[in-house]
Amino acid sequence: MSQEILLEDMQCVYQKPATLTDDYMHYCPGCGHAVAHKILMEVVQEMGIQEDIVGVAPVGCSVFAYNYMNIDMQEAAHGRASAAATGIKRVLPEKYVFAYQGDGDLAAIGTAETIHTINRGENILIVFINNGIYGMTGGQMAPTSLLGQKTSTSPYGRDVEHNGYPLKITDLIAHLPGAYYVTRQAVHTPNTVRKFKKAIKNAFEFQKLKKGTCFIEVVSNCPSGWKMTPKETLAYIEEKMLPEYPLGDLKVPTQNNN
Amino acid sequence: METKKSEVRLMKGNEALAEAAIRAGLDAYFGYPITPQSEILEYFTEQIPKRRGVVLQAESEVASINMVYGAAGAGARVMTSSSSPGMSLMQEGISYIAAAELPCLLVNVVRGGPGLGTIQPSQGDYFQATKGGGHGDYRLIVLAPSSVQEMCDFVFDAFKLAEKYRNPAMILSDGALGQMMEKVEFPEEGSLPHIVPDWATTGKKGRERNFITSLHMEPEKMEEINLHLQKKYKTIEENEVRYETLDVEDAEIVLVAFGLPARICQKAVELAREKGIKAGLVRPITLFPFPKKILSDLSKKIDHFLVIELNAGQMVEDVMLAANGNCPVHFKGRMGGMIIQPEDVLEEIEKIIQQPILQE
Numbered sequence: 001m002s003q004e005i006l007l008e009d010m011q012c013v014y015q016k017p018a019t020l021t022d023d024y025m026h027y028c029p030g031c032g033h034a035v036a037h038k039i040l041m042e043v044v045q046e047m048g049i050q051e052d053i054v055g056v057a058p059v060g061c062s063v064f065a066y067n068y069m070n071i072d073m074q075e076a077a078h079g080r081a082s083a084a085a086t087g088i089k090r091v092l093p094e095k096y097v098f099a100y101q102g103d104g105d106l107a108a109i110g111t112a113e114t115i116h117t118i119n120r121g122e123n124i125l126i127v128f129i130n131n132g133i134y135g136m137t138g139g140q141m142a143p144t145s146l147l148g149q150k151t152s153t154s155p156y157g158r159d160v161e162h163n164g165y166p167l168k169i170t171d172l173i174a175h176l177p178g179a180y181y182v183t184r185q186a187v188h189t190p191n192t193v194r195k196f197k198k199a200i201k202n203a204f205e206f207q208k209l210k211k212g213t214c215f216i217e218v219v220s221n222c223p224s225g226w227k228m229t230p231k232e233t234l235a236y237i238e239e240k241m242l243p244e245y246p247l248g249d250l251k252v253p254t255q256n257n258n
Numbered sequence: 259m260e261t262k263k264s265e266v267r268l269m270k271g272n273e274a275l276a277e278a279a280i281r282a283g284l285d286a287y288f289g290y291p292i293t294p295q296s297e298i299l300e301y302f303t304e305q306i307p308k309r310r311g312v313v314l315q316a317e318s319e320v321a322s323i324n325m326v327y328g329a330a331g332a333g334a335r336v337m338t339s340s341s342s343p344g345m346s347l348m349q350e351g352i353s354y355i356a357a358a359e360l361p362c363l364l365v366n367v368v369r370g371g372p373g374l375g376t377i378q379p380s381q382g383d384y385f386q387a388t389k390g391g392g393h394g395d396y397r398l399i400v401l402a403p404s405s406v407q408e409m410c411d412f413v414f415d416a417f418k419l420a421e422k423y424r425n426p427a428m429i430l431s432d433g434a435l436g437q438m439m440e441k442v443e444f445p446e447e448g449s450l451p452h453i454v455p456d457w458a459t460t461g462k463k464g465r466e467r468n469f470i471t472s473l474h475m476e477p478e479k480m481e482e483i484n485l486h487l488q489k490k491y492k493t494i495e496e497n498e499v500r501y502e503t504l505d506v507e508d509a510e511i512v513l514v515a516f517g518l519p520a521r522i523c524q525k526a527v528e529l530a531r532e533k534g535i536k537a538g539l540v541r542p543i544t545l546f547p548f549p550k551k552i553l554s555d556l557s558k559k560i561d562h563f564l565v566i567e568l569n570a571g572q573m574v575e576d577v578m579l580a581a582n583g584n585c586p587v588h589f590k591g592r593m594g595g596m597i598i599q600p601e602d603v604l605e606e607i608e609k610i611i612q613q614p615i616l617q618e
Binding site for chain 1: 288318320322330333334459460464467472473
């Protein structure tokens, strides 16, 4: 028997931002993408920039980001989101522009575009979701997969001699003079979510200054790819991911003498 | 620099093309150096900061074409240029642009291949330009200039067609046309108005959101998109065919050549006529849409087609399809940067007409 709940009798204390569409997200239960999308769009709503922003979705699990974010968006070729975002920003310099990319997209196939976009100091935000695996294609090894991590293409665990090291691309990027703000965040606890939101806000505020690229890595999870329950992934982030990818700011504007 | 009135200058093909693009209201150029077309990027980096628009030297052709995707999706009048190996690198992005129906201008100043090849002129990229090039079923609108004047004029035509059909348009030039100098008369700047299209991602002010994508997971939807694209290509084939003919009215042998070899063939027709050989020439200007009808009509009246190309024989296949067995289709080409001479063409004409026609 269904129970009728009258909305008018209830006080709304929290709701999905209007900057998210009503589409059901295709993300697996417990996936960090959903949280990252929501927080990003909350900031867009709170800053009132919904009509002045263009986003770029990558190839990977977040390829359908444009179905969920109620803003103008483009879906780019694999690895090229930052190049597409460059094209947009160069012809619409007064708009807010961001690229939302995963680890395979940004740190493997798109490494050249990532480095050069930031080295040019394009005035965009890049949100980099690092879950150490290729989610969309079914759990293959990513450039950021941890040593020993078992994936469908490293079934015996990632081996240094064969596959090299996890690529700490955010650390590389922090060295580029074109990078204005570089930070590593997460979305697996209420506290990290709050910090991530603050970082997004900072990045959009900084974008107005036109002083370079803002880059936010989000150390995230992949319950399906990691073959874990959502809850188990939270512990894995704490115990395995964060020691390799420690949270915090890698470059903040004060260090730029700006 | 005087740009307000029409003016005549002596210029390299590459520079004329770049000057024409600025006059055609180019909003943005993204490109990467490669011989024999680097003058295009150089001209823009020198002129655009003094005039209007965006110019950016990208880190690769891959980045360039994806910058074009982004800027075209944001409603800008945008272009890139490259030469053969660089064009190969762009093919994935071109497929995405065609699928997302973004208008833009692509310029391929073709050099000899395959591989790194040579920097000398070639037409070895005909297949790549006209048959898709990247993955999936798509077509570019392809214009083939044969003079420096057309390197200029076709920029305007290509932008018009690209924007009319929301489709990438390509100027398929070659290393000789890019490098040689000729007299060129420029249209006035601002003579090609541009309105930011209503589908562009410019920020959703006062409207529903726009998004640019080429991804359609449901097969029914993907087929629908494909059928829509094919219908568009059909419309282009019905309405936008362009070609030139020379002396075909009484011709017994008709040469078919595009781009620079068409000019060589003009001379060959003249030489043949001097010898009393009834030769003519069809010069396809649009390579897609291909001028099938004129070739089909002619094939019923003439004895021979002779296709002349700077490749191993690519357009000849389209001429054969148009002729559909009505008359023999012969081919003569040079490759790897070598240019055929009018005398070589004449020799081939004489060889063909001296052959007895085989009867089945």
